[in-house]
Amino acid sequence: MASTNSHEQHRLRRALLNNFFSKRSVMDLEETIQAKVNMLQNRFMGAFREKLVLNIPSVFAALTADVITHYSHGKSLGYLDVPDFKNDMMEALDSLFRIFHINRFLPMLAVMLSRPPFWIIEMLHLPEGLFGEMIEARLRTRKRAADALNKKGKTTGKPETIFDALTAVSVPEKERTLSRLVDEASVLFGAGTETTARTLSVAAFYLAKDKDLRQKLFDELTQVMPSPASQPKWAELERLPFLTGVIQEALRLSYGLSTRLARIAPTEALFYKSFVIPPGTPVSQSVYFVHHDPSIFPNPERFDPERWIRATEEGVNLRKYMVSFGKGSRQCLGMK
Numbered sequence: 001m002a003s004t005n006s007h008e009q010h011r012l013r014r015a016l017l018n019n020f021f022s023k024r025s026v027m028d029l030e031e032t033i034q035a036k037v038n039m040l041q042n043r044f045m046g047a048f049r050e051k052l053v054l055n056i057p058s059v060f061a062a063l064t065a066d067v068i069t070h071y072s073h074g075k076s077l078g079y080l081d082v083p084d085f086k087n088d089m090m091e092a093l094d095s096l097f098r099i100f101h102i103n104r105f106l107p108m109l110a111v112m113l114s115r116p117p118f119w120i121i122e123m124l125h126l127p128e129g130l131f132g133e134m135i136e137a138r139l140r141t142r143k144r145a146a147d148a149l150n151k152k153g154k155t156t157g158k159p160e161t162i163f164d165a166l167t168a169v170s171v172p173e174k175e176r177t178l179s180r181l182v183d184e185a186s187v188l189f190g191a192g193t194e195t196t197a198r199t200l201s202v203a204a205f206y207l208a209k210d211k212d213l214r215q216k217l218f219d220e221l222t223q224v225m226p227s228p229a230s231q232p233k234w235a236e237l238e239r240l241p242f243l244t245g246v247i248q249e250a251l252r253l254s255y256g257l258s259t260r261l262a263r264i265a266p267t268e269a270l271f272y273k274s275f276v277i278p279p280g281t282p283v284s285q286s287v288y289f290v291h292h293d294p295s296i297f298p299n300p301e302r303f304d305p306e307r308w309i310r311a312t313e314e315g316v317n318l319r320k321y322m323v324s325f326g327k328g329s330r331q332c333l334g335m336k
């Protein structure tokens with residue numbers, strides 16, 4: 001879906017998954033997410049008792065990977081149970097991101113890596129470990145995708161998992177191929193794991209660094225969580241202004257995709273100040289420069305949850321400047 005060029009085909013592919021990512025559907029997933037958060041809490045308590053040092057991005061990636069794999073094919077891959085939170089898929093992705101800047105100028109590289117003649121990968125001298133992890137991760141995803149495709153009694157009613165939706169008999173047959181399912185599973189895993197884990201890690205970093213921030217958040221959370229065992233619903237949490245500010249700041253300073261995401265107006269000219277941008281011209285902007293624009297976010301380097309409270313009081317709609325999830329028809333499907 002994410003790399004489909006034709007708008008029409010992209011619309012068709014996105015429509016298959018739209019329902020899974022509505023606010024309603026995400027709210028329906030709350031129990032599953034809460035169960036995984038409880039597992040994470042137990043792991044944190046265990047580490048605290050044993051005085052272990054944890055690598056926070058891997059810890060949060062275990063949480064997000066288990067949520068998205070549960071949602072995709074009905075069963076988590078169990079990263080929250082792995083003793084040291086080792087996550088082979090994340091390691092494979094991390095290694096791939098290390099050559100992202102080269103790929104921008106040599107787009108064939110990504111094509112070659114996704115359908116690998118293995119000798120080319122070796123010849124490129126990619127970072128150690130990439131070859132094995134990437135191929136293994138790909139093979140495992142392929143196995144799960146093949147199982148979903150071969151599942152007896154294919155879905156005819158309301159699909160329960162994303163794989164069910166992608167393999168339902170109502171989906172045109174040419175869209176139900178093994179390679180497409182593997183691609184979609186990989187995109188969902190990558191898009192649903194690293195991004196959210198990074199945002200949670202950024203929040204954890206600033207909260208760990210600043211006692212006052214931590215205390216303010218703690219005081220606010222106590223309203224809906226009188227004890228550490230309380231399990232407030234999202235409907236209660238989303239009404240808390242300071243927590244909302246923490247989430248917005250974590251999103252602002254984790255950027256989402258920091259690379260430029262081009263948009264093309266195929267038939268109309270665009271006007272910007274005194275410039276005319278002819279039809280068919282790719283236009284793009286980096287999230288970093290928007291989120292660090294001091295005229296929008298004064299003192300932009302500062303993690304300042306209260307800027308969101310001040311903006312609400314002053315009637316300023318700061319959210320419209322947030323581009324972590326992109327904008328338009330290709331905007332993040334998982335933003336809710």
Ligand code: HEM
Pocket residue numbers: 001002003014068187188189191192193195196199251255256257261324325326327329330331332333334335
């Ligand atoms: C903090 C969390 C997240 C951030 C910052 C983020 C960011 C993004 C960005 C920047 C894009 C590209 C948008 C564009 O081209 O304009 C995108 C696309 C996408 N994201 Fe997310 N994402 C997040 C979480 C998720 C989650 C949890 C999922 C669930 C699987 C997800 C699934 C997707 C998908 C499927 C696309 C492709 C959409 C399309 O091509 O129509 N994302 N995301």
